[in-house]
Amino acid sequence: MYNLSDSQIDIISKKIKEQSLKSFAFSDELLDHVCCRIEQFMESGSSFESALSKTSYLYQRKEIKKIKTNFKIIFNYSGFINSFIIYASLLFYLSSWVFHWEQVDWVGLVAYILTSALLFRYSLLFYSDNNLRFKKLLVTFSSIGFILFFVGCLKRFLFFNYGYNGTHVMPIMLFSWLIISIASLIYLSELYPKKRNKLFYLIGTMQIALACLSLSTFIFPFTMHYIPIYATIIIFINLLSFLLLYAIKAKGKCFLRLIIVCSSFMVFIYMPHKVIANGSNYKVQFEVKTKEAVQQSKLYLYLNYYKYGKEALVLYKKTDSLYTSNTIKFSSGNLTMSYAVLKDSLNLYDVIHNSEIYKQKLMLKQADTVFYLNYNPN
Amino acid sequence: MITKELFKGTIRTIVLQLLAEHRKMYGYEIMQTIERKSGGKIKLTFGSLYPILHKLEAEGIIFSESESIGKRIRKYYILTEKGIAEKESKVSEIKEFIYTLNQLLDGGGLIHV
Numbered sequence: 440m441y442n443l444s445d446s447q448i449d450i451i452s453k454k455i456k457e458q459s460l461k462s463f464a465f466s467d468e469l470l471d472h473v474c475c476r477i478e479q480f481m482e483s484g485s486s487f488e489s490a491l492s493k494t495s496y497l498y499q500r501k502e503i504k505k506i507k508t509n510f511k512i513i514f515n516y517s518g519f520i521n522s523f524i525i526y527a528s529l530l531f532y533l534s535s536w537v538f539h540w541e542q543v544d545w546v547g548l549v550a551y552i553l554t555s556a557l558l559f560r561y562s563l564l565f566y567s568d569n570n571l572r573f574k575k576l577l578v579t580f581s582s583i584g585f586i587l588f589f590v591g592c593l594k595r596f597l598f599f600n601y602g603y604n605g606t607h608v609m610p611i612m613l614f615s616w617l618i619i620s621i622a623s624l625i626y627l628s629e630l631y632p633k634k635r636n637k638l639f640y641l642i643g644t645m646q647i648a649l650a651c652l653s654l655s656t657f658i659f660p661f662t663m664h665y666i667p668i669y670a671t672i673i674i675f676i677n678l679l680s681f682l683l684l685y686a687i688k689a690k691g692k693c694f695l696r697l698i699i700v701c702s703s704f705m706v707f708i709y710m711p712h713k714v715i716a717n718g719s720n721y722k723v724q725f726e727v728k729t730k731e732a733v734q735q736s737k738l739y740l741y742l743n744y745y746k747y748g749k750e751a752l753v754l755y756k757k758t759d760s761l762y763t764s765n766t767i768k769f770s771s772g773n774l775t776m777s778y779a780v781l782k783d784s785l786n787l788y789d790v791i792h793n794s795e796i797y798k799q800k801l802m803l804k805q806a807d808t809v810f811y812l813n814y815n816p817n
Numbered sequence: 818m819i820t821k822e823l824f825k826g827t828i829r830t831i832v833l834q835l836l837a838e839h840r841k842m843y844g845y846e847i848m849q850t851i852e853r854k855s856g857g858k859i860k861l862t863f864g865s866l867y868p869i870l871h872k873l874e875a876e877g878i879i880f881s882e883s884e885s886i887g888k889r890i891r892k893y894y895i896l897t898e899k900g901i902a903e904k905e906s907k908v909s910e911i912k913e914f915i916y917t918l919n920q921l922l923d924g925g926g927l928i929h930v
Binding site for chain 2: 442443444445448449452464465467468469470471472474475476497502505506509510513
């Protein structure tokens, strides 16, 4: 049996390294494999140079890339990383939601950054995959989806924590939801061009419908009243879809899972304050008595519903020492809130950073209540 | 030559059977043995065999031993206890499948209504 010399092995090793820019898990085995093949050729009478050229197809850059892809498919590294990011972002988001560190919600931001990073990762994956038929469409949709989602998250964070302009945050994020949902259907048609996976398509189509439904609240004002119902439907469908995806063992479910997580985040941002503000079961009015006569025609009541957001109400002067708010409606009782009565009108950033708002607490227990509050102008 | 689609699902079992027969083998040796034993009808490529070997190793069905041969490293694969049991069950599963296929394709197993 012919054995290659060390110098010949060095030549083969150098040739393989020239073709592969990065090291890979099977490099030792590839070298041994090529050496064995060359030895076999040489045993049948070929020269080293001739055997080397006959085996060069084994370590061509394209071939190594193909083998790497094969490894990825078999080991599903990508799926593992994607799933890890999704669950990590869920964990961060739920922590942020449960503990509602609202002053500087860095934990919530981490959740948004993780999901944004995964959206970006998908854009890159689509960009680097030359086998996709609708590559341009997929890259465009996923990139726009990622940019809008990331910008929306960042704007929301900067608005709540540093007072930057926070306009159009929700429409931006909801639009990104629609865009990435459309991308999911394109991606599914790439993965399953012949035999359609019905459940995947159903989940993807459902996400598009839900995104449209959410966007409609910005286009048709009357739909605002149905936001609590919409939100409940979305959360229910998302939860069901998320669980159903466990039953499927097929490629593409991570992307759908990511969309479900992103849309749930959006619903949780959008829904709570609206649920309170647009309810109709609990009517509440606030009356503020001042300790001494106050000159101002208006005072401002700032309500902090903790994780459900904050609200500012105008208090109108009735007498020299009595101010009342208009009646406001809530959809739920047993709501704990803190409040502050101030003479100045503050923007939301100032409200969040005003410690007064966290000092006094009250609880909404029953309908048709008038809350009597005191105000000390000094 | 047998098409790839037909033997794709059986490579794992074939590899396990060979490792049970030879105790320890390296990748190239496995490929050559399969080609020789099948009379050249089954030809594996580097890209189709090695990911399977790595996967079997990750699952604890086989383990590897590295040996230096001059300036190159050769990795031998050996069945674990778990692998021996896995091989037994997979081989009998495939034999049963082949028997059923024979029955069906020879016409004996078809139920005529």
